[in-house]
Amino acid sequence: MKxxxxxxxxxxxxxKVRVKADGSGVDLDNVKMSMNPFxxxxxxxxxxLKERGVATEIIAVxxxxxACQETLRTALxxxxxxxxxxxxxxxxxxxxxxxxxKQIVLKEEPHxxxxxxxxxxxxxxxxxxxxxxLLDWPQGTFASKLEVAGSKVTVTREIxxxxxxxxxxxxxxxxxxxxxxxxxxxxxxxxxxxxxxPLDILKLADLQTDVTPRLKTxxxxxxxxxxxxxRVNSVEELxxxxxxxxxxx
Amino acid sequence: MxxxxxxxxxxxxxxxxxxxxxxxxxxxxxxxxxAEIHVLVMGHxxxxxxxxxxxxxxxxxxxxxxxxxxxxxxxxxxxxxxxxQTGAEAYSHVLAPATTFGKNLLPRVAAQLDVQQISGIVxxxxxxxxxxxxxxxNALATIEAIAGTxxxxxxxxxxxxxxxxxxxxxxVEPAKEIATDKAxxxxxxxxLASSDKIELTAARxxxxxxxxxxxxxxFRLLEALAAKLNAAxxxxxAAVDAGYVPNDYQVGQxxxxxxxxxxxxxxxxxxxxxxxxMRDSKVIVAINKDPDAPIFQIADYGLVGDALEILPQxxxxx
Numbered sequence: 001m002k003x004x005x006x007x008x009x010x011x012x013x014x015x016k017v018r019v020k021a022d023g024s025g026v027d028l029d030n031v032k033m034s035m036n037p038f039x040x041x042x043x044x045x046x047x048x049l050k051e052r053g054v055a056t057e058i059i060a061v062x063x064x065x066x067a068c069q070e071t072l073r074t075a076l077x078x079x080x081x082x083x084x085x086x087x088x089x090x091x092x093x094x095x096x097x098x099x100x101x102k103q104i105v106l107k108e109e110p111h112x113x114x115x116x117x118x119x120x121x122x123x124x125x126x127x128x129x130x131x132x133x134l135l136d137w138p139q140g141t142f143a144s145k146l147e148v149a150g151s152k153v154t155v156t157r158e159i160x161x162x163x164x165x166x167x168x169x170x171x172x173x174x175x176x177x178x179x180x181x182x183x184x185x186x187x188x189x190x191x192x193x194x195x196x197x198p199l200d201i202l203k204l205a206d207l208q209t210d211v212t213p214r215l216k217t218x219x220x221x222x223x224x225x226x227x228x229x230x231r232v233n234s235v236e237e238l239x240x241x242x243x244x245x246x247x248x249x
Numbered sequence: 250m251x252x253x254x255x256x257x258x259x260x261x262x263x264x265x266x267x268x269x270x271x272x273x274x275x276x277x278x279x280x281x282x283x284a285e286i287h288v289l290v291m292g293h294x295x296x297x298x299x300x301x302x303x304x305x306x307x308x309x310x311x312x313x314x315x316x317x318x319x320x321x322x323x324x325x326x327x328x329x330x331x332x333x334q335t336g337a338e339a340y341s342h343v344l345a346p347a348t349t350f351g352k353n354l355l356p357r358v359a360a361q362l363d364v365q366q367i368s369g370i371v372x373x374x375x376x377x378x379x380x381x382x383x384x385x386x387n388a389l390a391t392i393e394a395i396a397g398t399x400x401x402x403x404x405x406x407x408x409x410x411x412x413x414x415x416x417x418x419x420x421v422e423p424a425k426e427i428a429t430d431k432a433x434x435x436x437x438x439x440x441l442a443s444s445d446k447i448e449l450t451a452a453r454x455x456x457x458x459x460x461x462x463x464x465x466x467x468f469r470l471l472e473a474l475a476a477k478l479n480a481a482x483x484x485x486x487a488a489v490d491a492g493y494v495p496n497d498y499q500v501g502q503x504x505x506x507x508x509x510x511x512x513x514x515x516x517x518x519x520x521x522x523x524x525x526x527m528r529d530s531k532v533i534v535a536i537n538k539d540p541d542a543p544i545f546q547i548a549d550y551g552l553v554g555d556a557l558e559i560l561p562q563x564x565x566x567x
Binding site for chain 1: 323324325328348349350352353354355356357358359360361363364365366367368369378382383384385386387388389390391392393394395398432433434435436437438439440441442448450454478486489490495496497502503505510511521522528531532533534545547548549550551552553559562563566567
């Protein structure tokens with residue numbers, strides 16, 4: 001069974017981004033970049049499926065600049081078998097990403113596509129569902145547990161108010177939530193091994209897909225700063241302030 | 250052209266996030282010559298939900314798609330049903346709440362309409378320009394959709410007040426056609442928190458606990474405080490990761506986004522991803538033993554001290 005894991009290179013989750021003074025976007029110069037944490041969980045899950053003898057091949061895919069090769073190498077060092085980069089300097093919206101991934105899926109014919117539920121840069125939470133729609137495949141989003149048995153995959157999903165378990169026929173799309181697993185660290189021997197694994201580079205034009213943006217970002221602004229707060233010295237003072245000043249209790 | 254809102258419910262009761270989404274639709278309508286707002290209710294034996302939906306102020310018409318295959322509310326068949334609705338009547342906008350319901354369903358609809366969805370709007374500038382947080386709420390993007398296509402949006406409840414309920418309901422019409430379920434997805438089951446639990450996103454007061462509570466049992470101290478304040482209980486990702494509470498307690502970029510009147514953060518350091526989920530609360534209280542914890546930077550009232558000592562004292566004084 002083949003598993004495809006699309007991954008995105010994003011600003012590292014520890015970085016507090018700054019909005020550019022001209023309002024054109026956020027400042028990404030000299031900022032640490034990493035694999036989107038949810039995609040890391042997706043790669044980890046694919047590897048665990050392989051370790052359990054369920055998956056036989058894991059293909060990591062990324063779309064973006066040449067720098068995404070580094071992110072793909074991380075996936076290879078974790079345990080992916082090979083990688084594909086669709087190289088483009090264009091900013092891709094989730095619909096465009098889903099359309100491009102559809103082309104890769106049609107070519108590679110995986111049984112499962114496992115990807116992060118959202119990227120921590122644009123926080124859209126769309127690509128998996130859109131890819132499922134374009135392929136007319138079932139979707140198991142926000143997964144916190146995954147079990148494959150025969151031609152079915154059982155997914156436990158994190159929903160508002162609790163959990164939901166669905167059984168999907170494969171092929172299917174799975175999007176990962178935080179509690180699915182804890183991704184492994186890459187080790188030096190594995191990083192070295194990963195350098196020998198195949199990483200194919202495709203040009204955007206090779207996939208003959210319309211990726212014209214449908215949205216225009218007019219402005220990016222910093223949120224309103226909150227007015228500075230005060231320190232209180234006791235529980236009593238806190239209760240008094242909340243009652244008489246803030247009037248919220 | 251009318252605006253379509255997708256109702257969130259559990260076949261028994263309407264979820265309040267639907268009312269917030271109707272408010273977002275009304276804001277658009279005000280800027281689109283008072284376009285009518287239609288709401289689509291999809292479920293099984295959900296007549297009561299449709300009748301409740303019809304009483305949301307501002308709703309002109311409710312369509313009820315009622316069939317056994319819509320009962321489990323799986324994304325595949327619901328998306329097909331939404332497409333039947335948008336095929337039967339031309340809509341300028343399709344909106345759903347930015348909850349796990351809307352997040353799961355709406356991108357599937359958008360892709361089939363060949364539309365780039367705008368996720369999690371918090372403000373309406375005009376009929377095709379919206380504001381949404383990006384980078385865990387560290388930036389707000391103003392986004393314009395290219396005119397001429399259906400605009401597909403999810404709305405964050407924190408950006409829009411709940412539309413009130415009125416006495417006289419709008420008409421409820423049956424959906425003209427019902428989608429068939431071709432995906433073969435089976436709902437195995439749901440494990441939901443008890444219904445008497447106050448919902449985080451609808452609560453007036455939220456008390457959240459973090460790693461500083463040290464163990465699961467100590468969340469009882471937080472629950473006692475919550476009971477006094479009639480508050481919902483939340484948690485930081487660290488507390489969820491440590492296994493103190495289930496994931497649906499999580500407030501943050503990847504959990505729930507809340508904006509209550511009062512947010513009390515107990516033993517929460519204030520990681521970026523947590524702040525993204527609560528920074529728009531009206532009044533923020535932080536209780537933490539580390540005086541340098543980042544949570545104090547956005548708190549209106551900060552109290553430095555041991556959460557486990559302070560919690561019972563605070564509960565006793567309320």
